[in-house]
Amino acid sequence: MFHRAVVVAASLLAAVSRVGALWPLPQSLSEGTSALRLSPGFHITLAPSVAFSAPLDLYEAIGRTQGYLFTDSLGRLVVGRGASDVSAFETAAYLTELQLSLAPGSKVNSITTEAQKPLDERDEAYTLTVPSNGSAATITATSTLGLYRGLTTFGQLWYEYEGTVYAVNTPVEIEDKPAYPYRGLLLDTSRNFFPVSDILRTLDTMSLVKLNEFHWHVVDSQSFPLEIPGYTELAAYGAYGPNMVYSASDVQTIVSYAGARGIDVMVEIDTPGHTAVIADAHPDFVACNQARPWATYANEPPAGQLRFTNSTIATWTAGLFTELAKMFPSSLISTGGDEINMPCYDDDEETQRDLNATGLSFNDALSGFTQQTHAALEAAGKTPVVWEEMVLNYNLTLSNETYVLVWISSEDVKAVADKGFRIIHAASNYFYLDCGGGGWVGDYPAGNSWCEPFKTWQNSYAFDPLANLTSDQYSLVAGGQHNLWTEQSGPSNLDPIVWPRAGASAELFWSGAGGNVTAALPRLHDVSFRMQQRGVRSIALQPLWCALRPDECDLNW
C-alpha cells in the first residue's frame, strides 16, 4: 500500500513549483502563485464543536504555532531575501484566521495520547487550505494529531521581510498523511551524556519535520544515566556523575514534551549485551566485566554482558522492564539484543555452569530469557522491539508482533521480512549519522570509522524502503530512522551532526520513496534555515550563494 504513495510523491516531486518549500513534501499539494499577508491580528481558532473539548496540548500547539509565525523571521531563500516579493505582497490580502476542525464523529484525545498509540492506530492525516483572498484558512482532520501535523505544515508557508509576514504560493490545498507510521531518530545518551535541554530542542526539531518516534538508547555499557524506580542503584553507581542522570521527573518532562509535539518515546535498554555498567552496582550480574583484551569480549570497551542464564538475574531484568514500562507510556519498548559476544559467555564459569545445570543450549537459554523480558513488557501492554541479530543470528521464540530494527546493513532487511517480522529501517549504510567522522578507538593511527564513508543526506534520501521485498512483504515495513551513536558526539555537535541530515529520512518515510535530490535540495535548505531561525545549529549544505539560487549550483547548470 505504501508503494502507491511512493509513486504519487515521486511525480509530485518533479512537478512541484519552487515557490513553496515544505518539508516533508505533502502527499498531495496544489499551490498558486499569489501572495498573502498575515494580519497582525491573525489568530487560530477551534471549531465550536471542538473548542470546549479540546485538550490543553492542542491549545498549546496553537499558541506555539502562532508564536513561530511571528518570530521565525525567515527571509525567503532568494537573492534579496524577499525584497523582490514586496511588489507582490504589498497589495496582497491579509489572512486573519486559521480554523481547525475535526471531522464529525472524531474522538477528541490529546495530541499526546494520539502520538503514543500503537503504530497502526496512529492517525496523522489532515487537510489544509489557505485561500489567497483573505478568507479563513482551514485545517481539518480526524484526530488532534492530524491537526497538529497540519499546523506544522501551515507554519512552513511563511516568510518575513521588513516586518511583513507573508506567503507567496497561495491558494494552497493540501491533502496529507504519512507513507509510513514510524519515522524515528535514535539518540544514544550513554557514550556521552546530553542535558535534558538538548533532548527537548531535538524533539522540537523532530516535530518540525514530522518525525514521530524518539528512539532513546538511554543506557549502555559506558554509563547508566537513567533513574528507574526500584532500580535506582544502577544510575547511582553507573551514571557518569550525579549531574548526568535523567531522573524520573526528567523522563516525565521529556515524554510529555515529546507527546505534545506528536512524538512517541521508545526507550531501549539493551540486553543481554551492552550491559557492563550494571556491574558497577551488581558485580555478580555481569560476565566478562571489563575483561581484556576488550576487543575479544566486546565491540566496544568496557566488555560485560548480563548473566542471563541465571534465573535470578533474568527475573531481575524482567522486573526492570516492568518498571520501565511504567515510566514510558509508549506501546513500544526495545530490549535491544545486538552484538552478543560469545567468547564472553564461553569463558564465563557461571554462565557455563548454568547451561550445564539446565541442559539448555545457549540459543534456548537466550530464547527463554528474551521470552521472559518480552512477557514482562507484554503484560504491561507493550510491544517489544529488538535489533536484527535477535531474529537473524538466533532461533528464538519471538512474537511476530515484534518490531525488528535492521542496523548492520540494509541487505539484511529481506531476511528479516522472510521470517515474517515487522521492520524498522535503521541500517548503518544509510542512516548512521556518526559514520565517516573518524574512529573513536585509541592507539589506532589510521583513525577511520568502522562504517565509512559519511552518510550524506542524498544517500539516505535515495534509500528504497521496499528494496528486495515482495509486494506481500511491503506492509511489514513500519518505517525507519536516522541513528546517532555518540562515541564522538556530545552537546557540542548534536545539532550539526543531526540537522538537516535527519530531515532526509523524515521526508523519505513521510512522503514516500522516489524523491530526487535535485528537487529536494531547495526545500531542505529552507527547512534548515528555519531550524536556524529557531536556534537549532543546523548546518549549511551549500554556500549561501547557492542556497539563494536554486539550481545554479547544480552540476548541470
Add this chain to the structure above:
Amino acid sequence: MFHRAVVVAASLLAAVSRVGALWPLPQSLSEGTSALRLSPGFHITLAPSVAFSAPLDLYEAIGRTQGYLFTDSLGRLVVGRGASDVSAFETAAYLTELQLSLAPGSKVNSITTEAQKPLDERDEAYTLTVPSNGSAATITATSTLGLYRGLTTFGQLWYEYEGTVYAVNTPVEIEDKPAYPYRGLLLDTSRNFFPVSDILRTLDTMSLVKLNEFHWHVVDSQSFPLEIPGYTELAAYGAYGPNMVYSASDVQTIVSYAGARGIDVMVEIDTPGHTAVIADAHPDFVACNQARPWATYANEPPAGQLRFTNSTIATWTAGLFTELAKMFPSSLISTGGDEINMPCYDDDEETQRDLNATGLSFNDALSGFTQQTHAALEAAGKTPVVWEEMVLNYNLTLSNETYVLVWISSEDVKAVADKGFRIIHAASNYFYLDCGGGGWVGDYPAGNSWCEPFKTWQNSYAFDPLANLTSDQYSLVAGGQHNLWTEQSGPSNLDPIVWPRAGASAELFWSGAGGNVTAALPRLHDVSFRMQQRGVRSIALQPLWCALRPDECDLNW
C-alpha cells in the same frame, strides 16, 4: 634544523607521564608528581625591570590568564574527576605568585608587535618553572610573545575540584619554543559568512594551542564581505547583505584581538581567479562572469575571473592590495592564485584582444600581473604569499622570498622546494577540515566530497613536514595550517568542525613531527575539554568512559 627538534619531541612523547596534559607538548618538559594548590590570593607579577615598560596587552594577558585559572573549572580527566586527588592536594603547598621576567637586554614590545613580525623574526621561546613547595613560579623569555606562550602553558597545568584549583605534576620545568614559526588556521568567510564574534572566539581557541597565524580567506567568488577604504563598492555590491560585511573597524577589532593573543592575521584576496563577485560592482572587470556551464569555467559557481591582461584592471588590483596592506599590519598578505581556469580566458574576447595587442603569452601576462600586485605589497613592506599553482603551473617571475601554500596534495611539496620557494603546508590530503562530510554540488545524488575521506586528527598529526625533502631544503618549511573552506560550514558548525582537530597541526608544527597518536590522545582530550569549559563547542573524541581512562579504549588494551 627543525628535524633535530622533531627527534627530541618524539622521545619526549614516549616518555612523558600521563600526569600532566599540555597541548602542544613543550620541547623539553620535566614533571614531578607533587600536588600544588593555587592560593586564593594568587597573582601574576612582572619583574620590576619590566613592570614600568610592559605593554598593555601583556597586562591584559596576565589578567586573562588569572581569570581562566579560576573560571576554567576543569575537572581532571580521571574517574571521579578529581575526587581521588583530594588526599594529595589537601596537604599540598599553595602557590601565591607567578613572576614574569624578560632576560636582560630584551626589547620590550607589545605581544601584538612581536606576533606581527616577519616569520623569521618571531621569538616565542620561554622557560617556565613551577616549584612544588609554594615558592614563586617563574616564566622567563626574551620577548613578551615568549612570556605570553609561557602564560598559556601555565594555564594548562590546573584543574578544579570542589573549589580547589590545583596541579598534580609539580615541580614543573619547561624549556620551550616552536619547531616551526608558522602555525596557522585558514577560515573562508566568503562561501558562508561568520559574525565577528565567531572569529574572536576562534582566535581565543587558536591561542590556547599556540597557533599563531589566522589565514583569513575573506572574500571569494561567492561574496565580498570586506570593506576596503577606496574600494567600498566591492562589499556594497558583493556582500551577502549589509549585515554580512566586515567593516574597517571590524578588521581593526579582529587584528587587535588576534595580536593581543600572539596571532598574526594574514589576509588573502585571491586573484585572478575566484573573483566573480567583483563583477557585481565592476561588470567589465570580470571574464566569463556567471558563464554556463559553470563546471567548464570554474571549480565552483559562480564562474568569473579578473581580466588581469587589462592594464587598468591590473593597476586597480594592485591599488586594492596597497589599501589592503594598510589595513593589515602583518608582514604577510596572500594574493592567492589557485585554480585559474583557462577556458574562461580562452573564450573571453577582451582577454584575447589584450594578449594579441601586447603580444604577450598568457604566462607572461600573468607574470606581469603578479609582479605588479606583488610589487604593491613589497612597496608596503609585505611579503607575498601564493597558492602552489603560481609556482608549479606557470613560469612566473616571483621573488624567492614568496611563501607558497601547498594545497592540492602533499606530493607537490617537493616540487615547490625544488624551485627554492618557502613552504606552508596546507595540503588537502592532511589538513582540509571540510573533506568527507558530503559534497555541496547540487543535482549530484552520490553527494560525496571531492577530497574524501574525512581527515582525522590522527591523519594530520602523523604528517611529516619534511617528507621527500633533502636536508638542505628543510629550512624552506615555514610550518603549516588546517583549512576550513566553508561550502558546507557556517556559524552552526564552526567549532565542532575545527576543534579539537586543528589542535593536531598546532602540536605538529609547535612540538615537531614524530609524535604518536596513542600518547597524544589523553592530552588532546584534556585541551578539548578545556576548550568546552571556555564555551567552545569542541567535540568528543571518545565516549567519556574512555576519556576518563587513558589507554583503556586503545585497540591493544
